[in-house]
Amino acid sequence: MTIKTIEFLKGCFWEELKDVLASVASDLGDAIDDMDALEVIPLKGAMTNEVFQVNWPTKNGDVLRKVLVRIYGEGVELFFRREDEVRAFECMSKHGQGPRLLGRFAAGRVEEFIHARTLSAVDLRDPEISALVAVKVREFHNLRMPGPKNVVLWERMRNWLREAKYLCSLKETNIFCLDNLDGEINMLEKKLYRADQEIGFCHNDLQYGNIMIDEETRTITLIDYEYASYNPVAYDIANHFCEMAANYHSDTPHVLDYSKYPGVEERQRFVHNYLSSEGNKPSNAEVEQLVRDIERYTLANHLFWGLWGIISSYVNKIDFDYKEYARQRFQQYWLKKAALWDSLSSPEVNGSGIF
DSSP states (O other), rough: HHHHHHHHHHHHHHHHHHHHHHHHHHHHHOOOOGGGGGGGEEOOOOOOSSEEEEEEEETSSSSSEEEEEEETTTTTTGOOHHHHHHHHHHHHTTTTOOEEEEETTTTTTEEEESSEOOOOTTGGGGHHHHHHHHHHHHHHTOOSSSSOOOOOHHHHHHHHHHHHHHHOHHHHHHHTTTGGHHHHHHHHHHHHHOOOEEEEEEEEEGGGGGEEEOOOOOOEEEETTTTTTTEEEEHHHHHHGGGGBBBSSSTTTTTTTTGGGGGHHHHHHHHHHHHHSSSSOOOOOHHHHHHHHHHHHHHHHHHHHHHHHHHHHHHHOOSSSSHHHHHHHHHHHHHHHHHHHHHHHHHOBSSSBBO
């Protein structure tokens, strides 16, 4: 452990965590004789939680046991209910999705360490990997999770907007145009609605750091379900496309490059793979309709993560320029809205009538 890591853990909950790790080790058939011999490795890329890999030798001494320790970020109760996230995590495990839950403590939990690598920003552009991701996302959307199957996107954004207004100064409220966003959210909820749109269990944070691949089996695993909920599947795929503008492992992880947003052919290919994943052969019209819906839902994504950035700047201590990130997301919203406005405003039969 580095000095910084030791100070962080000991300053928070080290004694409680040691007891949990000892219990986890026992459940796995190990015994940790010397807690000071634990190897703790901070993992980079997380923007909500602190994440660590913890290693200890197994009984035969030749193999290291690895687990993942997740320390919950400060202020996350403003974004989601932790009990809902843990319930989803446990349910995902039962569905064979993601890592197993090994132990819990007040400030976090211990998870199974997945022996796969996290994708990089570049991986998202690899056609083979992208096709695998599309299939996994479709599988995720088809999960049947407990609780109501209601769309939470719009209520969540309204709650976040109220919180952002409360936290921001008058100057910041004006800079981010927060007083205008109630109307924008209402407009989007009305314009983006389709009576026949598909609602699925969405991950809602499909950045590359939450997608892992087993290099041997080529199996994709989605991790980190803090924001998972039922939403339009077009919104979730739009989130994935928007995340292609980010590289959270660069020297400037908050800077977004929208020249990397996928082009039309790349989006069509992803959607075709997504719709084909269950052996169906989608028509060109089905592919084009979903591509069109996804493009419109990028607007909701920019508002969603812009508000997240503002709130995070006040409650999260992770080294990340949240306000600049928020500024870029809002800027992109207004730019894309201008480009998409005609399609949002023009008459179009949507299954329930006319926009």
